[in-house]
Amino acid sequence: MYVSSAYPPHYTGIGAYTYNMARAFSALGHQVFVATSRVEGCPETEESEAGTIFRCYSEMELRSEGLARRLMRLARENRVDLIECADFLGEGGPLLRLPRDIPVCIKAHNSGPVRVGREAEVLYSWQRWMQWAAILRNWQQFKEEKYSIEHGEFLITPSARLMRELEGQGFRLPKKRFVQPNPIVLAPAAPDVQESAAPTVLFVGRLAIGKGIALLPGLLRELVDRFPDIRLVVAGGDSYARGIGSLRRWLGKRFGQLVDHIEFTGQLGRDELKIRFESAWLLIAPSLWDTFPTVVLEAMSHAKPVVGSIHGGMPEMLEGTLCHAVDPGSAAFLQETVRLLEDRRLRQAAGHSMFLKARTNYAPEVVAGQYIERLTELMR
Numbered sequence: 001m002y003v004s005s006a007y008p009p010h011y012t013g014i015g016a017y018t019y020n021m022a023r024a025f026s027a028l029g030h031q032v033f034v035a036t037s038r039v040e041g042c043p044e045t046e047e048s049e050a051g052t053i054f055r056c057y058s059e060m061e062l063r064s065e066g067l068a069r070r071l072m073r074l075a076r077e078n079r080v081d082l083i084e085c086a087d088f089l090g091e092g093g094p095l096l097r098l099p100r101d102i103p104v105c106i107k108a109h110n111s112g113p114v115r116v117g118r119e120a121e122v123l124y125s126w127q128r129w130m131q132w133a134a135i136l137r138n139w140q141q142f143k144e145e146k147y148s149i150e151h152g153e154f155l156i157t158p159s160a161r162l163m164r165e166l167e168g169q170g171f172r173l174p175k176k177r178f179v180q181p182n183p184i185v186l187a188p189a190a191p192d193v194q195e196s197a198a199p200t201v202l203f204v205g206r207l208a209i210g211k212g213i214a215l216l217p218g219l220l221r222e223l224v225d226r227f228p229d230i231r232l233v234v235a236g237g238d239s240y241a242r243g244i245g246s247l248r249r250w251l252g253k254r255f256g257q258l259v260d261h262i263e264f265t266g267q268l269g270r271d272e273l274k275i276r277f278e279s280a281w282l283l284i285a286p287s288l289w290d291t292f293p294t295v296v297l298e299a300m301s302h303a304k305p306v307v308g309s310i311h312g313g314m315p316e317m318l319e320g321t322l323c324h325a326v327d328p329g330s331a332a333f334l335q336e337t338v339r340l341l342e343d344r345r346l347r348q349a350a351g352h353s354m355f356l357k358a359r360t361n362y363a364p365e366v367v368a369g370q371y372i373e374r375l376t377e378l379m380r
Helices: 013-027 065-077 092-097 115-120 127-137 139-151 160-169 213-226 247-261 270-279 294-301 314-318 331-342 344-362 364-379
Strands: 033-037 045-048 051-057 083-086 104-107 154-157 177-179 200-204 231-235 262-264 282-284 306-309 324-326
Touching: 013 051, 013 294, 013 364, 033 065, 051 065, 065 092, 083 092, 092 104, 092 139, 104 139, 115 160, 127 139, 154 160, 154 364, 160 177, 160 314, 200 213, 200 270, 213 231, 213 247, 213 331, 231 247, 231 270, 247 262, 270 294, 282 294, 282 331, 294 306, 294 314, 294 344, 306 314, 306 331, 314 324, 314 344, 324 331, 331 344, 344 364
Parallel strands: 033 051, 083 104, 104 154, 154 177, 200 231, 200 282, 231 262, 282 306, 306 324
Antiparallel strands: 045 051
């Protein structure tokens, strides 16, 4: 049973992960339940290709003991063998404090206690004080996220880099832990490559400092000199940084006269995002930290090349492909982007190598099979 308030129709990275894993386990013949928050217009109980969905709690109930007891009863009534929760929001904390005969596995994605993720969101040094003020205001969530990371029977991270960061930060991690990448749903064969007529670079993600948005104006200035008709599509919802305000407005000012080369789409639905991937020449992911970005998996599913970042799990994701992870603040990031923009044949080969990597390593049935094998070994 998955316990996660992030679940479709909320297609966050964690929501996509939960859906893909639940669907994969169901396809392999396992019985799967998802306990998630209520969504207006969605039934409270639903049978789906991802198993049985219980939309059974409100956001106000998160991290409460009463909800934890209800979830445990739900798990026992359905003879669940394992409960998985994300570290984010600390939903697993109250469950872990209950007397129970069902093990709880924590999947660490990224949360407040992870120092490297917090630091990636700091553009100006004074923001650290504001960051800690925000943590104090949400102390219960921070505390439960940390408790979850340290007290699950099992701990899983999607990248080896995140596991190293947790170990290096001094968390008291469970002895039973392992790295298990996230899955992505793939077509039976690589899609036909489509591209817009003009050079089009795609950035997908919530507008956040940690996603490397501050680097985009400088990168675009260099690219315009080489490709006068280039377009940068920024697909993602706005967010507000402490002491800065709307990052959409802040970023727009930094682009200045380059505004004719920019398109801010805002948050896109899945069908709209698919169209953007199909028309893009390549995806850039200049993150200052990203544990295991879903957007790179989506690029793989569309057979699109990626210029990735060395900060986080992207080097592991791009290993064995024709795409590279480089320092997003360096000349090498620009050079790698130019290299792919100048050579269509190389772009196609690099995109195809991404699809093959996903089919070999990140197909849902592959990931679910590895998950079961590793957990079975640890339980034994």
